[in-house]
Amino acid sequence: MRGRPAVAVVLIAAAVVALDQIAKGLVRATMGLPGTSVPLVDDLVRLTYTRNAGAAFGILQGGSPVFIAVSVIVVISVIVYAGRWRPSSPWVIVSLGLVGGGAAGNLVDRALNGWVTDFIQVPFNFPVFNVADASICVGVGMLVWWLLFGPTSHEAVTSDASERPENPGEGSQ
Secondary structure (H helix, E strand, O other): OOOOHHHHHHHHHHHHHHHHHHHHHHHHHHOOOOOOEEEEEOOOEEEEEEEEOOOHHHOOOOOHHHHHHHHHHHHHHHHHHHHHHOOOOHHHHHHHHHHHHHHHHHHHHHHHHOOEEEEEEOOOOOOOEOHHHHHHHHHHHHHHHHHHHOOOOHHHOOOOHHHOOOOOOOOOO
C-alpha cells in the first residue's frame, strides 16, 4: 500500500462496489417486492428490501440528480486526493477506499434506477441501509478518528519525500 496509495484506494473502493452491487442484486432478485422482510439473526438483523430515492437514511426524497452530482464529486475527490497527496497511513488509505467505494456503489444504483436498494435493518428504529452506506459511515468515522487522534506531523500525511520539509518542524506553525 505504501508505494501506490491511489491504486490501493481504487482497489479497496472497487471491492466495496463489487460487494455492494452483488448484495443489492441478490436482494432484488430473491426478495420479490419492496417491503419484503425476513429475519436474518433473530430480532437483531433483518433483510428488508426497500427502495430509497432520498439521501442517507431516507431524507430528502426525490433529490436523485443532486445526489448523483455529490457522489461523482466525492469519488473524484477521493481519487485526486489519494493520487496527489499519496497518504502513507494505511488507516487513511482504507478509509478513503471505503468512502469512495460507498459513494460509487450508491451512484451506480442512482444512475441506473433513480433510487438505491437498501436491505439491512437493525433494531431501535434505525433506517434500513446497505453495504455502501455502511462503508461510507465506517470510512468517515475512520477519517475523523485519524484526524483527531492520528499523527500530526507532515510525514504522516504524505509518503513522497520530495514534499516533506527538510527540518522536522519546518512549515508547521
